[in-house]
Amino acid sequence: MGHQHFNGLKTAALFGAMWAVLLGIGWLLGGGTPKFLLIFAGLGLVMTAYSYWNSDKIAIRAMRARPVSEIEQPVMYRIVRELSTQARQPMPRLYVSPTAAPNAFATGRNPQNAAVCCTEGILHILDERELRGVLGHELMHVYNRDILTSSVAAAVAGVITSLAQFALFFGGGSDRDRGGNPIAGLLLALLAPLAATLIQLAISRTREYDADEDGARLTGDPLALASALRKLEAGTKARPLPQDRELVDVSHLMIANPFTGQGLARMFATHPPMTERIARLEAQAGTTGGITRY
Numbered sequence: 001m002g003h004q005h006f007n008g009l010k011t012a013a014l015f016g017a018m019w020a021v022l023l024g025i026g027w028l029l030g031g032g033t034p035k036f037l038l039i040f041a042g043l044g045l046v047m048t049a050y051s052y053w054n055s056d057k058i059a060i061r062a063m064r065a066r067p068v069s070e071i072e073q074p075v076m077y078r079i080v081r082e083l084s085t086q087a088r089q090p091m092p093r094l095y096v097s098p099t100a101a102p103n104a105f106a107t108g109r110n111p112q113n114a115a116v117c118c119t120e121g122i123l124h125i126l127d128e129r130e131l132r133g134v135l136g137h138e139l140m141h142v143y144n145r146d147i148l149t150s151s152v153a154a155a156v157a158g159v160i161t162s163l164a165q166f167a168l169f170f171g172g173g174s175d176r177d178r179g180g181n182p183i184a185g186l187l188l189a190l191l192a193p194l195a196a197t198l199i200q201l202a203i204s205r206t207r208e209y210d211a212d213e214d215g216a217r218l219t220g221d222p223l224a225l226a227s228a229l230r231k232l233e234a235g236t237k238a239r240p241l242p243q244d245r246e247l248v249d250v251s252h253l254m255i256a257n258p259f260t261g262q263g264l265a266r267m268f269a270t271h272p273p274m275t276e277r278i279a280r281l282e283a284q285a286g287t288t289g290g291i292t293r294y
Contacts, residue, residue: 067094100239104255105255108142
């Protein structure tokens with residue numbers, strides 16, 4: 001599937017930058033890398049793998065969501081069934097979160113183990129056409145394997161942070177054995193985790209753009225998603241979620257940033273600006289005439 005803004009290439013480039021940071025940390029530590037550093041890195045990878053494997057349970061628990069039947073949510077079921085059938089993918093499990101903050105997310109390690117959740121707030125403010133646009137977006141996160149992408153990015157960022165912290169406290173082999181610049185080593189150890197975090201967040205933002213574009217293709221209605229995003233922007237500002245640890249950890253899964261943030265906080269946002277997302281969808285509608293189906 002081609003993309004107007006080359007988000008897949010951007011994601012690959014961002015991963016390349018993240019690996020470059022990791023190699024820089026490796027250069028800092030040099031030949032004196034203690035074996036226990038590799039043990040900690042391995043533990044970080046194991047923890048990330050556990051989070052990836054159980055991503056659906058973790059996110060659903062954080063949002064206190066419950067499974068719903070087709071009798072309870074006939075419109076939601078009908079839309080998801082139609083879109084899943086159109087995409088030739090299995091029907092995911094459906095959940096509703098009892099919160100007034102309007103939002104939605106999809107999670108799961110693959111289409112066979114996927115879950116889609118809407119809050120009560122989003123079900124109240126969107127009409128059926130807009131809800132279809134949102135659910136198309138969420139299904140494409142699953143079909144594009146974005147949970148895997150975000151998990152790998154988190155794993156690499158976590159390893160970079162762990163190695164940088166050890167480099168900061170114990171020094172790098174390149175400085176001790178080859179007379180390297182200790183100030184440069186200190187800066188790398190301090191800035192590498194920040195760089196890794198910013199790259200990880202940039203990857204998350206590119207995946208949102210892709211889900212917007214692909215979801216609009218799936219539904220054939222880019223303007224429906226654009227209209228939904230306008231309502232979500234106002235709704236999340238009026239009813240932001242509390243920034244507790246559980247919700248922060250799963251906020252990147254949601255279609256709209258559930259927290260308030262101004263100024264520097266935008267730099268660390270997991271979502272691109274709504275105005276840019278809406279503009280891209282409107283441009284997509286203008287290019288395709290509003291109808292593009294598989």
